[in-house]
Amino acid sequence: MKLHQTPFEHGLALAWSDGALSRRGAQLLELLQSRLVLSDKQRAGIEEKWLQSLSNIQRRSFGDGDEALSNWLKALSNTDQLENAAKQLGRTALEIGLSKSTWKKAHQFAIGLGLGEPFAKGAWLEESVSPTSDWPEALDPLAIIIGLGMGEISPKPEIKINASKNPVIVINNTEKTAVKLKWLPDLIPDTNECVWSWNGENKPIGSPPSGEFVISLVVLEAWIKRLMLQRIERGDTPLTGWPKNAQLVPSSVILQQSGIELQLEMILDLGSHGLVKPWTRIVCEQGVINTTNPPQGLDKGWKSLHEGMTKMLKSGIDTLPRQLLIAVRSTKIPGKISLTKGWFNYELTDFN
Numbered sequence: 001m002k003l004h005q006t007p008f009e010h011g012l013a014l015a016w017s018d019g020a021l022s023r024r025g026a027q028l029l030e031l032l033q034s035r036l037v038l039s040d041k042q043r044a045g046i047e048e049k050w051l052q053s054l055s056n057i058q059r060r061s062f063g064d065g066d067e068a069l070s071n072w073l074k075a076l077s078n079t080d081q082l083e084n085a086a087k088q089l090g091r092t093a094l095e096i097g098l099s100k101s102t103w104k105k106a107h108q109f110a111i112g113l114g115l116g117e118p119f120a121k122g123a124w125l126e127e128s129v130s131p132t133s134d135w136p137e138a139l140d141p142l143a144i145i146i147g148l149g150m151g152e153i154s155p156k157p158e159i160k161i162n163a164s165k166n167p168v169i170v171i172n173n174t175e176k177t178a179v180k181l182k183w184l185p186d187l188i189p190d191t192n193e194c195v196w197s198w199n200g201e202n203k204p205i206g207s208p209p210s211g212e213f214v215i216s217l218v219v220l221e222a223w224i225k226r227l228m229l230q231r232i233e234r235g236d237t238p239l240t241g242w243p244k245n246a247q248l249v250p251s252s253v254i255l256q257q258s259g260i261e262l263q264l265e266m267i268l269d270l271g272s273h274g275l276v277k278p279w280t281r282i283v284c285e286q287g288v289i290n291t292t293n294p295p296q297g298l299d300k301g302w303k304s305l306h307e308g309m310t311k312m313l314k315s316g317i318d319t320l321p322r323q324l325l326i327a328v329r330s331t332k333i334p335g336k337i338s339l340t341k342g343w344f345n346y347e348l349t350d351f352n
Helices: 007-015 023-035 040-056 065-075 079-096 100-112 116-123 137-145 217-233 300-327
Strands: 167-171 187-189 195-198 213-216 247-258 261-269 279-285 288-291 332-340 343-350
Touching: 007 023, 007 040, 007 065, 007 100, 023 065, 065 137, 079 100, 079 116, 079 137, 100 116, 100 137, 137 247, 167 217, 167 300, 195 217, 213 217, 213 300, 217 247, 217 300, 217 343, 261 300, 279 300, 279 332, 288 300, 288 332, 300 332, 300 343
Parallel strands: none
Antiparallel strands: 167 195, 167 213, 187 195, 213 343, 247 261, 261 279, 279 288, 332 343
């Protein structure tokens, strides 16, 4: 698979991910050029080579290049965090054992971001840093180059937190207590109640609503990402309709809520065909989940991917609460479901 060799190439791929460059996309590329301290001559040389591949890009009606590029630019603004993360990725690259050519590509990409020195320091043990399985979204392209796009490399350190102060899962009206879950290690159990807090990067929206069984969308998002990465690690396709040789950008798997609608989206790297940002949407009303039709204008292949994403979203909504109830040995099963701001609320019924 062709990976983007420079940060500006990655920005171009994001801007053109739906097969066309908008006015806003062009403006964002100007900002990226400034952020990367590229001269007009340097930019022109990169663009000339990259734009030669545009003959391979088709218009995709559910792409969203402007938003993807805007999000990446925002992620690039946290320079202190990026420098430390670059050192950790350098250390991780050493642990993996990169080939000379792959190391050169990764180092050149880091140099393009202004992070070549910290990346090299981490790799050559000039500073004491640990390997990482977590990195800022801005460094996703670098992580993919060194081979971290498919899953975790090292476990996160265990942190003890009082779960009841920042809950993301609450099961009420039960004598059961929360337990440690290997399949979602960022969940921190409360040993006195059936409550879990969250040690992941994303934070829950607000406090949990009242209800028998409530789950924050940040947990569902992590669960869906895990299901996909597990399939990839087994050598399976993560979704029905997955494009051949496509590579998932892990941190791009996100859930967006608007009222009773919930949208799942992600970014796929299609190599020489650029990046694409597919999405699917469900509607939660009257206690059940209903699917929506794919966007108009999609060809058969993209419709198949849309259907696969819909199945994955519905599967996550259905299997996560069941797995949690099984983990605490509850005799209840999830029933009717509602979607409030940032949370799923399940009614519980007895298992017959």
